[in-house]
Amino acid sequence: MMVDKRKKPLSLSGEFRWIDRIRNTIGGTPEGGIGIGDDAAVIPEGLLWTTDAMVEGVHFLSSWPMDGVGYKSLASSASDIVAMGGKPLYALLTVGLPLSFSDVMYEAFLAGFEKAMGDFGIVLLGGDTVRSGTLFFSLTVLGRPFEKPVLRSGAQVGDSIYVTGTLGESALGLEVLLGKEIHGEKKEEWARRHLYPPCRVSLMQVLVSSYHLTAAIDCSDGFVADLDHIADESGVGYEVHIERMPVPERERGNSPFELPWSYALGGGEDYEIIFTSPEKIPPVVAGVSVTCVGKIVERERQLFWYGERVERENIRRGYTHF
């Protein structure tokens, strides 16, 4: 929410960012709630609330399997609730349909959407259906925190940085879906990982009930960009050991500039959870791997290690802009 999914902040006029413009002017925070600046808002009634849009030509192509687009649209919104330590409960679905959008495409979209509803335990309560020159889907999801909401802003110096699952396959899958020349035996698996991302509901429930999580975010913009969000909101820095990053074992390269490191660090849309905790978390929780990749340090220190120190600007971003 309030995050441009294509990495680059929208720069409508030079460096002027509209998200900040809204946050700093008309955005508000009700008493007992939390407004703009996290994965989801917290309303005074205690619920978590988020919205996300997926637009044709920006977030997906109409030539892609529409069941996957349907699945991903709900998974990516629900993931914002999970990243706040909550269970997604209800959704409203708004669809903007051009005349070219066929019944077959819509049926496929709804089939994927319905599968995600079942997988994550979400009930669809309504929405809006409108004509539009550009195909888009806009989702809003409400959820309830398992315990207290886990914010981006609570990371403390000395905390360990953890990542769930593996990173980078979604970005590789995007390249496959865009028809880019990608070498590897798992091309179809990667494409599927892009369209059918996880939503770590059960894992997060166990984590927040058993451990003290100081901050969390879902990995949607890419590991480095999302860790930056935690660092910015918490007023801290970080040290990351790239060789510890959870990329699939068989895909490990020999340098941080090789595939799949670059995809794991900059790829995005993995919808795994990045979180910080002062505690030692076991390597597998609720059947999902949890990897310690670094630690929180003092403000403005942003260090990457791969044996020796790696300059941040040398970390190639694997992500493809449309």
Added chain:
Amino acid sequence: MMVDKRKKPLSLSGEFRWIDRIRNTIGGTPEGGIGIGDDAAVIPEGLLWTTDAMVEGVHFLSSWPMDGVGYKSLASSASDIVAMGGKPLYALLTVGLPLSFSDVMYEAFLAGFEKAMGDFGIVLLGGDTVRSGTLFFSLTVLGRPFEKPVLRSGAQVGDSIYVTGTLGESALGLEVLLGKEIHGEKKEEWARRHLYPPCRVSLMQVLVSSYHLTAAIDCSDGFVADLDHIADESGVGYEVHIERMPVPERERGNSPFELPWSYALGGGEDYEIIFTSPEKIPPVVAGVSVTCVGKIVERERQLFWYGERVERENIRRGYTHF
């Protein structure tokens, strides 16, 4: 919500309506809540929840004053909460921006949006900002019922049918904004009425706390279409006396086929409240006129009177499709 604002239901393939498709298949109703089929959903936690999208070329043109587009986008969504007998509280705003959307236009949009926030007492808690080939705004609003939610489905035979304020000016204003040849001295006023609709928060608070409202809906599709929604959901019919319809006094024509009757009956986007009650409601409540225009009768009787009986198909719809 779940209502096509352009009157004609989306017919993606003949008569097949996607809204019904969703309602009858993947849409759900949680225990203690209300799902698809009303202005807003009611979640088990007791809150009212709605979403609406406004798309360039369908609901507005980019040549229109953007402050009005900003105002209307929030007013029309908030109106769904009011129509359920509730107070709108919080909003999330998603914007889909083409490259051609300038800073000046965005500033104007936000100024209008902010004015609506102030007028209706709504706090903006977040949203999403994305690139899009087509300019669109997608809003979601949460609110709380003043008393119990007022549904579309509670109208009883014998109830009176009431309308707040006046109807038809918004549709006339749309014609003005589209550059149609419209005669009248109030052209600018009508255009303003289209872009700055009311949101009857205070009026509704008084109505639901002082009277028994059996059903309510906001007049967004047009009086006849919206009354049909109440009739359909309640399983009742209606008799309407056209000459009693609250059109501005000076604009009254001499037959139901003349301006402004046709605009009042079919125009839409007035965002006044149509409601039913067994009680006699005073002609002015909270400073707003309330007019009795007919009564609820048995199912499938849909009668219009203007001195003598008027056939439904002869009631011209004043609304203009883009």
